[in-house]
Amino acid sequence: MAVNTTVDINNLRGLSKLVSHAAFKKLSAGTNQSAYIRRMKKYLGWEQMGEERPRTLEALIAEAYQTLCSHYRHEYIYKSRLLTDFVLKHYALEDTVLLNEFRIGSSIADAVLINGTNKVFEIKTELDTPERLTTQLLDYYKAFSEVYVFTHHTLAVKYFELLPSNVGLLVYGGDGAISEERKAISTTQYLDIRTMMGSLRKPEYLKLVKMLAGFIPEATPVFLYKACLETLQCFTSEEVQRAYHSVLKERISVANNQFIEEAVFPCYLNFSIYNQKLHKNSYLTLVNNLNKTL
Template sequence: MVSPNASQLSALSRLFSPGVFREISRSGQSALFARLFSQTGIVKMGSQTVADAFDAAFAILRREGHRDEYVYRAALTQNILLGTHSLNSSSMLTEFRTGACKADLAILNGTATVYEIKSERDSLARLENQILNYKKVFAKIYVIAGEAHINSVLENTPLEVGVMCLNRRSQISKIRESIDNSSDVCPVAIFESLRADEARSILNDSGITVPDVPNTVLRSVMRESFSQLAPQEAHGAMVKTLKRTRSLAPLSSFIKRLPMSLRPIALSVQIHNPDQQQRLLDALRLPIINAMDWT
């Protein structure tokens, strides 16, 4: 297709939203998918399946100038999480609350590395504040951007922050290496990012007994205990705990059966129910012409 207009570009991006993915997995169809795909301007062919339709939409989004956050997340997922590491040894966090910000994507293996995405559609206005918040929780920080943003990112970020470039062929290159910051994280900021059960597990592993107190005061008690932890101890315990509590290993075989274009959303939404997984896989094999009748 020719270059999409703003309305078509919006529809293309929204095809990869959690709402569409969940709806198909729950009911085997999605009226939202049918409506959005009809708005994309992609020509429907009789032999094309729903999976083919997702791949065709993604191929358009990957073009330079059209790329949104999802395209960058897909590149990180494929090249780093599934390429360098594996779902059995690493975990991935998306939209992870970090102080006053939400981290786009973080990967946990031997350490915790956060990736802040700055696509062609983003500005760099919030980057300084985002980095300040990320430094409190993650040992390593990378900003990944398109070629047009790289010089500005290099000029406006501290030297310890790594910089990556997603080139026009969707390949990631490392422009500047990230420097380990685990000795400077803030244990209380780490605590604020965790669920209560995860915080309790870290304290127990650190030899700190959590007292039996009412839930109304439990978080303040645990926060005080976290403030006594050394930064590197808190960071290491966070990595160990989150790799266990947010493991992606159970999704490994399901992810392999999905088209490449849907793997990032599948790792983010994380459908564990086998019936829902099968419902989604069956829907992806349907002819796109049939899917246009979904209501």
């Protein structure tokens, strides 16, 4: 990535830790944000801002987000764009779930979208390398049918040459817009029932088995997982996949969707809000923190 020489790379790295899902979750969990504000000011060069300084924490984070968009597009920037500039433009949230950091086999997908279709997004920013990409793609096809690599437009040719033709390519344009440069081809021959079941929580895989077989096998707790897997293997991988996606769609949060659709929070927070369990107290804490004067 071509980083502006007037912006210190160490400050950008520091900012990237403050503009992240983990950091934003903390903003909704506690009222004392003095250390967060102090670090944000340091990395943004507060003393050099003069009269143009942000006046609230919300505005300070917005300044940091825009700085990172321009000079250090780390993973959270891509995920934020994926939700606001791709998912919200093409899908209805009431019938769509976007999963963050979803484990599939030995890999963790950056994002998974389930609607009438299903898509895995592997993000490769300008800060990443293609290392492990082949292994990741093989894992993703064990549970999902469409796989995309999401990368910067300056890397598009590189990934076109690296990727198999069935893998789609999403591109982060120079203007920040997202375009689908190559559509993924649905691929189902690698589906693996063990991998699908292994990616679910216990209540979910029990629901999956009940949905397909009509019963949950009788077994001691130690052998229940094995008995469920044996039951699922009586069905085709395509049948299991359809039910598997149906179970995952039950993770849709009506409350979080409402926050996004009503633009309750700034757009840079959308991805984090979407992936939080934001209760009344945490909602009020986050609102109060964002409104803090500096």
